[in-house]
Amino acid sequence: MRHAALPLGSLLLFLVAWQLLAASGTWSDTLVPPPAKVWDAFVTVSTTHDGVRGYNGTTLVEHLGISLRRIAIGGGIGIALGVLFGLLMGTVGRLRALFEPWITFLRTLPPLAYFSLLVIWLGINEEPKVTLLAVAAFPPVAVSTTTAVAAVPKSLIEAARALGGSRWDVVRDVVVPSALPETLTGVRLAVGVAYSSLVAAELVNGLPGIGGMVKDAANYNNTPVVLVGIFTIGVSGLIIDGLLLRLERAVVPWRGRA
Template identity: 90%
Template sequence: MRHLGLPVGSLLLFLSLWQVVAAAGTWSETLVPPPAKVWDAFVEVSTTHDGVRGYNGTTLIEHLGISLRRIALGAGIGIGAGVLFGLVMGTVGWVRSLFEPWITFLRTLPPLAYFSLLVIWLGIDESPKVTLLAVAAFPPVAVSATTAVTAVPKHLVEAARALGASRRDVVRDVVVPSALPETLTGVRLAVGVAYSSLVAAELVNGLPGIGGMVKDAANYNNTPVVLVGIIAIGVSGLLIDGLLLRLERAAVPWRGRA
């Protein structure tokens, strides 16, 4: 009950404070709409209302689904490349020395810094959006996988070699299981970074898409729809992070117990 009651209580407290601030009239409803208006906007963009289907002809769940598909493809590519690259950098010293500064450089760049360049190179269709999400997701996984591989206990590697294991056997049976917990943490971080880059990825030709919906609504000062989009991104992000956390617990049940 405590695990359920605290989140519900904090949500009710937040909604109450939001209503109080909106009712106080310190800011106009354009800036701080009351929760009821945000709920009305949620209903409007989720259904067909007065002959208008959702927002810009697409319902909220469809906007969200298109964005999730972009994240799945882009983050999937970035995570897969990051895991492989981290494994190589963690096991081959000269590769790490060569590429680690470039990955650090890439990790410090905000998505908007190179999105315009991707648009110039790749156009305004799906390619720059997916590429941006892949580039955003790659560094956290590569760094975490590299750190995890280099932190594998040396005595385990030496014991495996003493028992006749080949280099491939050592990587498969010792390095990968030992590095898996830290790598999965990097995957969760990468998905979070991809989510935080979503609106940037959909700045150009982002409709349909939840980030594009947020940007388009902001252009017209449609704050309720902006808040609906932000809440949808946050809630879906929480659900996906919860699924990844369950996957982590299933894949590495020994974490925190040994």
């Protein structure tokens, strides 16, 4: 109860401050709608109302599900490639010198900087969206895995080789377990980066999709629906990060203890 009291208290304080700000009349309802209007918009986009199903014929849950599928495919590809490149660059110095500048260059680019190029190359369907999310998720995992692999104590590697371990045995039994905690941290960061790139990925032909819903509602100054989309992205992101944190604790229970 004590752990739940602070988050619930901060949420209640936020809602009270929001209501007071909306009721003050400083800004119009279009700019700062009251919480009741946002709740009505949430109910409207989540159900069939007056013969209209959700937003643009798709309910909120379906919008979110389509976006999560894009993140799962694109982010999954980026994470898998990031782990593979991280293992290779961490163990082979020449590969690190070859690829690390390009990965750093890619990591510093905002998604909008290359999304238009992806649309030109791949069209306006699912390919540029999935590719952008994969490109966004790749650098954090590659960097964290490379750093973790390079930081594995040499004494452990030499001890494993002295006991007759092959190169594969050393990688499987020494390098991977040692690098796994930092790699999972990189995975959490990659999922966060992919999620933050979601609206950018759905700028073009993003409906159905939660980011596309936010973009389309913004075009019509439909602020309540925009806020519903933003809150949905944030809450679902918190849930996903919590699940990844639980997975990390289950997979690497020794972290912080050894």
